[in-house]
Structures are given as C-alpha cells and as structure tokens.
Amino acid sequence: MTAPTTAPSPTTSAELESILAAATAAAGPLGALRPAERARLLRAVADALDAAADELVPLAMEESHLAEARLKGELTRTTFQLRLFGEVLEEGSYLEATIDRTDPDWGMGPRPDLRRMLVPLGPVLVYAASNFPFAFSVAGGDTASGLAAGNPIIVKAHSGHPRLSQRTGEIVRGALAEAGAPDGTFDVIFSFERGVEALKDPRIKAGSFTGSIPGGRALFDIASQRPDPIPFYGELGSLNPVFVTPGAVKARGDEIASGFVGSATLGAGQFCTKPGLLFVPAGHGLDQAIVAAAGDVAPASLLNKRIAEGYAEGLSKLVGTAGVTSLVEASGMDGLVAGPTLVKTTVPVLLDNADTLLEECFGPFSLVVEYDGEDELRRAAEAFGGNLTATIHGEESDTGELGWLMDLLRDRAGRILWGGWPTGVSVTYAMQHGGPWPATTASLHTSVGTTAIRRFLRPVSYQTMPEELLPEALRDRNVLGIPRRVNGALTKDDVPA
Amino acid sequence: MTAPTTAPSPTTSAELESILAAATAAAGPLGALRPAERARLLRAVADALDAAADELVPLAMEESHLAEARLKGELTRTTFQLRLFGEVLEEGSYLEATIDRTDPDWGMGPRPDLRRMLVPLGPVLVYAASNFPFAFSVAGGDTASGLAAGNPIIVKAHSGHPRLSQRTGEIVRGALAEAGAPDGTFDVIFSFERGVEALKDPRIKAGSFTGSIPGGRALFDIASQRPDPIPFYGELGSLNPVFVTPGAVKARGDEIASGFVGSATLGAGQFCTKPGLLFVPAGHGLDQAIVAAAGDVAPASLLNKRIAEGYAEGLSKLVGTAGVTSLVEASGMDGLVAGPTLVKTTVPVLLDNADTLLEECFGPFSLVVEYDGEDELRRAAEAFGGNLTATIHGEESDTGELGWLMDLLRDRAGRILWGGWPTGVSVTYAMQHGGPWPATTASLHTSVGTTAIRRFLRPVSYQTMPEELLPEALRDRNVLGIPRRVNGALTKDDVPA
Numbered sequence: 001m002t003a004p005t006t007a008p009s010p011t012t013s014a015e016l017e018s019i020l021a022a023a024t025a026a027a028g029p030l031g032a033l034r035p036a037e038r039a040r041l042l043r044a045v046a047d048a049l050d051a052a053a054d055e056l057v058p059l060a061m062e063e064s065h066l067a068e069a070r071l072k073g074e075l076t077r078t079t080f081q082l083r084l085f086g087e088v089l090e091e092g093s094y095l096e097a098t099i100d101r102t103d104p105d106w107g108m109g110p111r112p113d114l115r116r117m118l119v120p121l122g123p124v125l126v127y128a129a130s131n132f133p134f135a136f137s138v139a140g141g142d143t144a145s146g147l148a149a150g151n152p153i154i155v156k157a158h159s160g161h162p163r164l165s166q167r168t169g170e171i172v173r174g175a176l177a178e179a180g181a182p183d184g185t186f187d188v189i190f191s192f193e194r195g196v197e198a199l200k201d202p203r204i205k206a207g208s209f210t211g212s213i214p215g216g217r218a219l220f221d222i223a224s225q226r227p228d229p230i231p232f233y234g235e236l237g238s239l240n241p242v243f244v245t246p247g248a249v250k251a252r253g254d255e256i257a258s259g260f261v262g263s264a265t266l267g268a269g270q271f272c273t274k275p276g277l278l279f280v281p282a283g284h285g286l287d288q289a290i291v292a293a294a295g296d297v298a299p300a301s302l303l304n305k306r307i308a309e310g311y312a313e314g315l316s317k318l319v320g321t322a323g324v325t326s327l328v329e330a331s332g333m334d335g336l337v338a339g340p341t342l343v344k345t346t347v348p349v350l351l352d353n354a355d356t357l358l359e360e361c362f363g364p365f366s367l368v369v370e371y372d373g374e375d376e377l378r379r380a381a382e383a384f385g386g387n388l389t390a391t392i393h394g395e396e397s398d399t400g401e402l403g404w405l406m407d408l409l410r411d412r413a414g415r416i417l418w419g420g421w422p423t424g425v426s427v428t429y430a431m432q433h434g435g436p437w438p439a440t441t442a443s444l445h446t447s448v449g450t451t452a453i454r455r456f457l458r459p460v461s462y463q464t465m466p467e468e469l470l471p472e473a474l475r476d477r478n479v480l481g482i483p484r485r486v487n488g489a490l491t492k493d494d495v496p497a
Numbered sequence: 498m499t500a501p502t503t504a505p506s507p508t509t510s511a512e513l514e515s516i517l518a519a520a521t522a523a524a525g526p527l528g529a530l531r532p533a534e535r536a537r538l539l540r541a542v543a544d545a546l547d548a549a550a551d552e553l554v555p556l557a558m559e560e561s562h563l564a565e566a567r568l569k570g571e572l573t574r575t576t577f578q579l580r581l582f583g584e585v586l587e588e589g590s591y592l593e594a595t596i597d598r599t600d601p602d603w604g605m606g607p608r609p610d611l612r613r614m615l616v617p618l619g620p621v622l623v624y625a626a627s628n629f630p631f632a633f634s635v636a637g638g639d640t641a642s643g644l645a646a647g648n649p650i651i652v653k654a655h656s657g658h659p660r661l662s663q664r665t666g667e668i669v670r671g672a673l674a675e676a677g678a679p680d681g682t683f684d685v686i687f688s689f690e691r692g693v694e695a696l697k698d699p700r701i702k703a704g705s706f707t708g709s710i711p712g713g714r715a716l717f718d719i720a721s722q723r724p725d726p727i728p729f730y731g732e733l734g735s736l737n738p739v740f741v742t743p744g745a746v747k748a749r750g751d752e753i754a755s756g757f758v759g760s761a762t763l764g765a766g767q768f769c770t771k772p773g774l775l776f777v778p779a780g781h782g783l784d785q786a787i788v789a790a791a792g793d794v795a796p797a798s799l800l801n802k803r804i805a806e807g808y809a810e811g812l813s814k815l816v817g818t819a820g821v822t823s824l825v826e827a828s829g830m831d832g833l834v835a836g837p838t839l840v841k842t843t844v845p846v847l848l849d850n851a852d853t854l855l856e857e858c859f860g861p862f863s864l865v866v867e868y869d870g871e872d873e874l875r876r877a878a879e880a881f882g883g884n885l886t887a888t889i890h891g892e893e894s895d896t897g898e899l900g901w902l903m904d905l906l907r908d909r910a911g912r913i914l915w916g917g918w919p920t921g922v923s924v925t926y927a928m929q930h931g932g933p934w935p936a937t938t939a940s941l942h943t944s945v946g947t948t949a950i951r952r953f954l955r956p957v958s959y960q961t962m963p964e965e966l967l968p969e970a971l972r973d974r975n976v977l978g979i980p981r982r983v984n985g986a987l988t989k990d991d992v993p994a
Contacts, residue, residue: 028904073606080605093987096948098927108577108924109570112917116927116948119907121940224721228882228934231941385725399965406966407525410616410957417960420609427605429985430595430613432958437725443618443955444728451593451613451956458940459948460907461929463914468896469903483987488926490590490980490987 008157008166010191016198022184023123023152024203029182031120031150034472035095035480039086041179042148046079046086048175049139049168056168060133063161065301065336070267071134078134081141081427085148088450092482094118094149096459097473099486099495113464115474118457120150121231122205125198127219129210130160130303131270137161138168138188141427141448142208142233147186149456151205155188156195160304165190199223206456208233210272210447213360213438220441233455234441235434237360238388239276240422243377243405246281247395256393257289260366261297263421265340268300269364270307273389273422276360279380282346282372287327290342290368294328299339302363308336311363315341318365321356323349327368344368347376354383381405386436386443387413389422414439414446505654505663507688513695519681520620520649521700526679528617528647531969532592532977536583538676539645543576545672546636546665553665557630560658562798562833567764568631575631578638578924582645585947589979591615591646593956594970596983596992610961612971615954617647618728619702622695624716626707627657627800628767634658635665635685638924638945639705639730644683646953648702652685653692657801662687696720703953705730707769707944710857710935717938730952731938732931734857735885736773737919740874740902743778744892753890754786757863758794760918762837765797766861767804770886770919773857776877779843779869784824787839787865791825796836799860805833808860812838815862818853820846824865841865844873851880878902883933883940884910886919911936911943 011019030038049056053075060071088094095117103111124146129136136142138155146153157165169188176185189195199207199222207223207230209216216234223232244256260278280286302308312333318324323345330339341364350357350369357367371377384390390413394402409416414435425433431449434440440447445455467475473482476495483490508516527535546553550572557568585591592614600608621643626633633639635652643650654662666685673682686692696704696719704720704727706713713731720729741753757775777783799805809830815821820842827836838861847854847866854864868874881887887910891899906913911932922930928946931937937944942952964972970979973992980987 032904077605084604087985091985093982098948100925100927106923106925107581108574111923111925114923114925114927116929116946122908220726221722224726225718229717229721229938230934231939396963399963402966407529411619414956415958415960416962418962418966420961424606426603426608426611428597428603428608428611429982430597430611430958432613432956434956436955437727441726442728444951446956449613451595454941458933459911459929459931459943461912461927463912464917465913465915466893466896469899469915485590485926488584488588 004163004166007162008190011189011194013194013197016189016194019154019187019189020123020198020201020203023154023187026152026182026184027120027122030152030185033150035089035092038148038150039089041176041181042082042086042144044175044179045139045172046082048171049075050079052171056164059164059167060161063164064133064303066133066267074132074134077427078139081135082139082144084427084450085144085453088453089148092473092480094453095473095482097482097484099474099484101487101495114461115465115470116459116461117471117473119460121456121458123152123154123203124456125204125207126153126155127195127207127209127211128155128158128165130158130307131267133161133164136210138165139172141452145452146208146456149453151456152184153186154198156198157188157190162190196222200226202228204230206231206233208447208455210235213237216441231455232441233445233447235272235447236438236440238272238435238439239358239360239384240273240387240389240391241277241279241384242275242391242393243279243381244281245394245398247398248393249281249284249286251395253284253286254289257286258293259421261290261293261340261342263423264366265297265364266423268302268338270303270362271423273425274366275391275422276366278366278368279371279377280368282370284370287344291328294340294342297340299330299334299337300364301336302338305336307362308333311338311361314359314361315363315365317356318361318367319343321353323353338364340364342366342368344370347371347380350380351383358383378404381408384412386439388433388435388439389413389415389417391417391420391422393419412436501660501663504659505687508686508691510691510694513686513691516651516684516686517620517695517698517700520651520684523649523679523681524617524619527649527682530647532586532589535645535647536586538673538678539579539583539641541672541676542636542669543579545668546572547576549668553661556661556664557658560661561630561800563630563764571629571631574924575636578632579636579641581924581947582641582950585950586645589970589977591950592970592979594979594981596971596981598984598992611958612962612967613956613958614968614970616957618953618955620649620651620700621953622701622704623650623652624692624704624706624708625652625655625662627655627804628764630658630661633707635662636669638949642949643705643953646950648953649681650683651695653695654685654687659687693719697723699725701727703728703730705944705952707732710734713938728952729938730942730944732769732944733935733937735769735932735936736855736857736881737770737884737886737888738774738776738881739772739888739890740776740878741778742891742895744895745890746778746781746783748892750781750783751786754783755790756918758787758790758837758839760920761863762794762861763920765799765835767800767859768920770922771863772888772919773863775863775865776868776874777865779867781867784841788825791837791839794837796827796831796834797861798833799835802833804859805830808835808858811856811858812860812862814853815858815864816840818850820850821854835861837861839863839865841867844868844877847877848880855880875901875905878905881909883936885930885932885936886910886912886914888914888917888919890916909933
C-alpha cells in the first residue's frame with residue numbers, strides 16, 4: 001500500500017456506531033489477555049511503525065511542516081514508548097496486585113480474604129494533538145498507555161495531519177490484527193462532530209486530549225456533564241517559567257541566553273513545554289546575548305493555518321502591551337513561516353497585565369522579565385497557576401536560599417528542573433508530564449512516562465473468591481512473577497498456604 | 498469539657514474565611530513533615546478519640562438512633578483506620594518514589610536524572626455522611642486518608658449529628674495541637690451554604706463526599722465547573738445485587754435466606770453496601786425461610802427525619818409497582834421506627850420497570866427477584882450500572898460455569914464477593930470501596946482501605962536537582978527506608994553513586 005494522496009473522508013455516524021460496537025466487543029477479550037500478550041501486541045505495532053518510517057516521515061513532513069530529523073526522532077520516541085509499556089506490562093507492578101489473607105486478629109475485627117488489582121476501564125477515546133504528529137497522535141502516548149492497560153482505543157484524528165493519521169491508523173490496525181488482537185481493538189475517526197458524539201456515548205469510558213485550554217476545557221465539560229461522568233485527561237496550556245538567579249547570570253549568562261533562545265524557538269516554539277517566560281535579575285546584561293542567539297535562528301514554518309492565525313493574534317496582544325518592549329522582532333509572517341519574537345518587561349508590568357502576559361502564546365515567542373530583588377521574584381512566582389514545568393537556573397551557592405521558591409513551584413508545576421531547559425520530555429519511569437489546572441484537567445496523573453497507564457485502570461477487589469475464579473495475578477501462586485503486596489508487605493513470593 | 502447540649506451555630510462567612518486562610522497557611526508545614534511525623538499526629542488523634550469513647554458514643558446514640566454496640570464498633574474501626582494510615586506512612590510505598598539516574602544509552606536518547614514522588618494536593622473539603630457518625634464523618638476515612646497524605650482538612654459536618662460533629666472536631670483539633678500539628682490543619686464547618694462556598698473557593702484543592710446520588714452529583718458538578726476544576730470523590734448510591742445459583746439454594750438455602758435478611762436489615766438497612774436485590778432461581782422455595790428470618794428482626798429507628806421521609810417515599814413507589822408482590826410488609830412507620838419490608842418479583846418485571854426497581858432505597862427494604870434460567874440471569878446482570886459490590890452465592894461445582902458472570906460484574910462493581918454478604922466493609926490494604934458511576938464519581942479510586950490516600954496526592958518530578966533541594970524521599974541515600982523504583986526496579990537500597 002502506498003501513502004494516501006487524498007484526505008480521508010469524514011467518519012459517518014453509521015461508521016462510528018460500528019466502531020463503537022466493535023470496541024465494546026473487544027474490551028473483554030483484550031482485557032483478558034495476559035500482560036505479556038499485550039506487550040507482544042505493543043511491540044508488533046512498534047515494529048510495524050519503524051518498518052514504515054520511510055513512508056510515514058515524508059507524509060508527516062508534508063502535513064506538519066516539521067523537519068525530517070525532528071520527525072525521525074519523534075517516531076523513534078513513539079516506538080520506544082510502545083516497547084517501554086511492553087516492559088511495564090511484564091514487570092507487573094502497574095496491576096497493584098494486593099492480597100490480604102484471612103486474619104481473625106485484624107485490629108477492627110476479623111478480616112476476610114480480600115484481593116485487589118487494577119482492571120481496564122473499557123473503550124478510551126484519544127484526541128490526537130497537532131504538534132507531535134507521531135508521539136502525541138494516532139500511535140502516541142495516550143494510545144500506548146491506554147492499550148497497554150487493556151482498553152480498546154478510538155483515536156479522533158487531528159485535522160492538521162489527516163493523511164498521516166489515516167496511514168498510521170492502517171499500520172497500527174494491520175499490526176494488531178496480524179499479532180492476533182481482537183477485532184475492534186483500535187480505530188481512527190475523522191470528524192469533529194463524530195468525536196463529540198463518541199465522547200458522549202456511554203460505551204466510551206475515558207477520554208484523553210492534548211491541545212489548547214479552550215478546546216480541552218470544552219471536552220472536559222462534555223465528559224463531566226454526561227449522565228455518567230467519565231475521567232477526561234486533558235493536557236492543556238503551560239507557560240513553563242524559568243527563574244535565573246544573579247549567581248547563575250554571573251557564572252554563565254551567555255550560556256543561559258543561548259539555551260533559552262534555543263529552547264523557546266525549538267520546533268518553532270510549538271512545544272507545550274516551551275519556556276514562555278525567563279525571569280532574570282535587573283541589571284542582568286543579557287539582552288545582547290539573547291539578540292545574538294536569536295539571530296542564529298532561522299524562520300520556520302508553523303504547523304498549520306489555524307496555529308499561525310492564533311499565533312499572530314496572541315503576539316499582537318502581547319507586544320502591544322504598554323511596558324513591554326522589543327528585544328527581537330520578526331518582520332511579520334510569510335505564509336506559515338515565522339521568525340522568533342522576544343520581548344522584555346518587568347515584574348510590576350507583568351503583574352499589572354497578568355491576564356494578557358500570563359497567557360500561553362504557541363509559537364516562537366518568549367518574554368524576558370526583569371525582577372528587582374527577591375520580593376519581586378516571589379510575587380512573580382506566586383502569580384502563576386498550574387504549569388507542566390518550572391525551571392531554576394542557579395549555582396551551588398544558591399541552593400541554601402531557594403527552599404521557598406522550590407515550595408512555591410512544587411504547588412504550581414508537575415516537573416521542576418534545576419538547570420537545563422524544559423523542552424525535550426524524556427519517556428521514563430519518573431517522568432511527570434502534567435500539573436495543576438490549567439496545565440491539565442487531572443493533576444493526579446501524567447500523560448508521559450510509564451505511570452501514564454494508571455489513568456486507564458480502576459481497582460476491583462475480590463472477597464473470599466475461589467482460586468479458579470480469581471484473575472491470575474491474584475492467585476496464591478504468583479504465576480506472573482510480579483511484585484504484589486501480601487498482608488501489607490511487598491513480595492514476589494507465592495502466598496503461603 | 499462536657500458534651501455540648503445545644504447544636505453548634507452555623508459557621509459564618511467570616512469564620513469560613515479564617516478557616517480557609519488557616520488551612521492554606523498550614524498546607525506547607527503539614528506537607529513538609531516527615532511521613533513518620535504525620536503518623537504520630539494520626540495516632541494522637543486516634544488515642545484522643547478512644548479516650549473520649551464514653552462521651553462520644555452516648556452522643557452518637559442520641560443523635561443517630563444507632564445502637565451502642567454498633568457505635569462502639571464503629572469508633573474502634575475509626576481509630577484503627579487512623580492508626581493503619583500511620584503504618585502506611587511509615588511503610589512509604591504510598592509516595593511512589595521513583596528515581597531514574599542519568600542514562601546516556603536510554604532508547605529514545607540520553608535520559609537526564611529524573612526523580613518523581615507524590616505530594617499533597619492542598620486543603621481538602623470533606624463532606625461527612627449521616628449513616629456512619631464516626632467512620633464516615635468528622636474523623637472518618639476521608640479525613641484520615643486526606644490528613645495522612647499531608648493535606649489540611651475542612652469537614653462540612655452532617656446535619657444529622659451536629660453536636661457529635663462539634664465535639665469530635667474539638668477532640669481532633671485538640672489532639673493535633675497538642676501533638677504539634679500546624680494551626681489550621683483541621684477544622685469543622687456547620688452550614689450547607691458555607692460548604693458550597695468552600696467547594697467553590699480556589700484554596701480548596703479536592704472534595705470528598707459520601708451520600709445520595711442527587712446530593713453527590715450536585716457537588717461533583719460544582720467542583721467540575723469551577724474555573725479551576727478539582728477532583729471530587731463522591732461515594733454515592735449502590736444496589737449491591739446478590740446472585741444465587743441453583744446449586745447454592747439446594748446446598749444451603751435456609752442459610753442464604755437468613756444471611757440475606759440479616760445483611761439487608763443491618764443498621765436498619767442504612768449501609769451503602771446493603772444487598773438491595775437477591776436473585777434466586779425460579780422454584781427456589783425460600784419464601785418461607787425469608788419470611789421467618791424477617792420475623793426475628795426488630796423494628797429499628799432510622800437515622801433522621803429526612804432519611805425516614807425518603808424511605809417512605811421510595812418504598813411506596815417500589816411496592817406499588819405492578820408485578821411486585823409482598824413477602825414481608827412492615828405495618829407502616831412509627832415515627833422514625835421501621836420494620837423490614839421485603840418484596841418479590843421476576844426478571845421480566847424488573848427489566849420492564851428498571852427505572853423504579855433499580856433505584857436505591859435507603860432503609861430496611863430489599864427485593865427478591867426470581868430468574869428463569871441463565872439467559873434471564875444474564876439479562877438482569879447486564880441491566881446494572883455501577884455498584885460498590887456484587888455478590889455470588891454458588892457452590893464449588895458452579896465455578897466452571899460462572900466466568901461470564903464474573904466478567905459482567907467486574908465491569909459493574911468495585912468489590913465482588915463469593916459467598917458472604919456485602920455489609921461489613923473491612924479496612925485493609927486490598928479493600929476496594931468504589932465502583933463505576935453511579936456508585937462513585939471517580940471509579941479510579943476507593944474511599945476505604947489504605948489506597949484511599951492516593952486520592953489526595955499528585956505527582957511531581959525533579960530533573961537534575963541538587964541533593965539538598967530534593968525531598969528526603971528522593972535523595973540518593975534512602976534515609977526513610979522506603980521502597981523506591983530506581984532505574985525501573987523496586988528496591989530499598991540507596992542509589993548507587
């Protein structure tokens with residue numbers, strides 16, 4: 001099969017109905033597979049995507065205007081992620097298997113035999129994002145973690161890369177079918193209206209989304225207002241402030257200036273972890289270094305017309321604010337192509353115009369804010385709502401002084417960096433990609449990293465259940481070889497007779 | 498101090514403001530305590546409540562009309578629960594501490610040092626329930642788990658036991674103060690309006706509730722529709738169906754009949770886990786045994802007038818349904834006092850009147866449903882929405898035949914019992930007290946058992962953070978001695994240098 005040259009037609013209501021029915025039918029058999037069997041499915045998908053790289057990457061370049069190297073790296077990340085969830089399944093902690101044997105002496109009265117584990121929720125609706133056509137799209141993190149958890153997945157494709165979505169969907173479906181997954185395990189729909197219909201459908205048990213605050217909020221409201229509300233995991237907007245201490249400016253000001261410009265303009269500034277504000281001490285003297293670094297950044301194409309229009313609109317509000325002055329100003333946009341725009345202001349202006357200046361601007365823009373002393377820095381940090389990340393650039397001599405800032409940031413961000421830059425989110429066990437509202441609609445969870453699987457599982461306990469009716473993970477003999485909590489203590493041992 | 502003889506005055510808006518301000522100020526210091534320090538606070542509260550049993554139990558009897566033995570047992574459960582969360586804190590798995598060391602060979606590209614753990618959400622608003630004046634009220638499970646997690650707690654007292662709530666609150670506050678907890682760690686408010694004000698306040702970071710579906714839904718909607726939505730854990734209604742196989746009827750029909758009546762009328766049928774429906778095979782021949790067992794049940798007082806009125810209203814709808822016939826009918830209510838009412842019907846009548854007959858009726862009522870063959874049983878099981886529990890009474894010879902029923906119930910209940918009865922919820926590591934809507938507003942969690950703590954925690958990751966700025970739980974040396982996931986594997990070892 002060759003790459004599609006025309007966009008897929010919108011999914012009809014009849015097609016959606018059959019997709020929902022198939023997903024519902026698949027839920028039981030898919031959830032009943034041993035974790036290691038589902039790991040095999042994830043690896044089959046990863047292998048098929050890797051094998052199709054030469055077809056998929058050009059398609060992604062054409063539709064997203066992103067560069068080849070970036071897209072190749074993103075595809076690597078995507079298939080790595082699928083395989084990593086395979087390891088999570090085999091390791092087995094994610095099941096949270098817990099066994100309490102009968103205990104006549106339990107402190108509140110005799111305890112019956114109770115055994116608890118996490119089970120899949122049922123069909124999940126995944127809204128694909130535009131800015132990561134692989135890693136947060138059809139076969140991205142939500143699909144990988146939802147599928148790993150044992151849930152059929154229906155992806156609402158993003159209109160920004162329809163042909164890539166269609167082709168990726170075909171490859172995923174093909175790989176799953178060949179590997180023996182139940183029919184209905186995975187499908188892709190194309191249509192805003194069908195997406196809303198699906199989100200309202202009682203057969204859909206959870207939703208996930210990566211995108212704008214207004215878009216995510218509207219979908220969260222739909223999910224929450226259903227007669228039977230469902231969890232909705234929206235990863236929305238983030239400003240990702242960076243705080244630089246006087247000591248850091250002194251020690252490596254030029255390095256910070258160029259690192260900042262690089263991170264803020266990476267991928268044309270279209271990362272949810274783009275550093276949107278850089279706080280530097282008054283008298284920092286970094287303006288020239290920032291301007292120089294920006295001079296090395298070539299104008300780049302934004303993802304699509306909608307993003308470009310939103311960027312132009314946001315930019316005009318930001319640069320038009322009194323008290324905000326220009327550092328680097330792109331000379332308008334050429335179609336979708338924009339160069340970096342960097343402006344500067346002070347903490348008092350920022351706080352007086354928080355409604356405008358503390359709003360995410362998706363594109364190659366960032367705001368340098370001068371703070372005059374610790375008190376201004378504190379007031380600025382307190383002004384933030386939820387963020388995906390917050391970064392401190394400090395020196396070893398600063399660590400004793402920054403406990404208060406760490407505390408403030410801990411309440412406002414999902415990931416706190418010391419040095420470095422927030423773009424480039426690694427997929428690991430300890431990654432947290434989330435944060436309080438408006439960074440996400442569900443601050444208890446992450447959309448990146450191995451624990452993202454917890455979003456799509458719910459606990460069930462079995463009381464005095466015969467072995468043969470218990471799920472394998474909860475039987476006396478630990479046939480899966482997974483960590484379990486038995487009578488309160490973690491162990492891989494069998495349950496003693 | 499002696500027990501209060503007059504009801505507390507409604508909390509004013511000014512009082513609420515100062516309570517919210519104090520809770521907000523307490524959040525940092527409380528969350529910063531070592532887990533073992535918070536365990537000490539929980540034990541201090543438990544000790545103080547145990548010491549006040551002779552004062553609290555009579556007050557609870559007076560306000561709730563529940564029996565002394567039941568209330569004593571409930572207080573034991575309440576203080577046991579506080580101490581059990583102390584053990585959870587010391588064991589430390591609840592932090593989900595995870596450490597990924599720098600890895601230049603990580604599959605998707607070099608991995609930075611990342612360290613993740615769970616941190617408190619901030620002030621939590623707990624709505625107390627009426628039916629457990631200790632275990633689900635001021636010092637109940639939500640308070641215990643929320644406080645254990647490190648969050649200041651504001652309890653909205655239930656109007657059903659205001660003086661007990663006030664007195665319990667005083668004891669908890671006193672014990673916390675004496676043990677050195679930060680001011681503002683705990684308080685109680687009295688007023689429906691203040692409760693709603695608090696739930697809308699941006700300083701409140703999560704809500705929890707145990708009560709009716711309409712009440713819980715209204716509060717869930719408020720929490721979800723805030724400009725900054727917060728998690729809201731409502732434990733709402735449940736029918737707790739019990740399915741009896743022909744084999745079980747044959748082997749021990751009389752025992753099932755008396756067990757059923759006992760569980761359905763325990764505490765005047767005012768448990769969220771009361772078995773509301775008993776499915777028995779046509780021709781079961783248990784009517785007489787059920788009637789006989791009900792004859793031994795003394796009429797008992799309901800909790801309060803509102804519950805009594807709701808019960809009378811629900812009952813009249815249920816018993817007035819065509820095709821529903823009487824087994825045991827109480828001769829009306831005497832004030833708050835009601836005897837058991839048990840009725841019977843068939844699966845076709847149940848399915849035709851699902852809107853009426855599949856609605857929870859809080860009080861000493863239950864419905865016996867005859868099923869004619871496995872197909873009827875399947876259709877009945879499929880008709881259920883989410884439930885806290887579902888129970889199967891079967892024989893060893895049935896287990897090979899019941900996989901399909903287990904699968905249906907797993908998707909519809911938080912706890913599945915084989916034999917026994919759903920009332921009497923043990924507080925353990927493996928307990929699950931929750932379930933899909935409408936059993937709860939958040940099926941991913943439990944309100945009973947040690948994992949209830951997860952509701953009030955969110956993850957934060959630290960990237961390339963100096964040791965001295967890391968929380969103790971994430972430093973190289975495992976000073977807390979807790980289980981941690983280091984480079985993907987569970988261990989209690991220090992991080993290798």
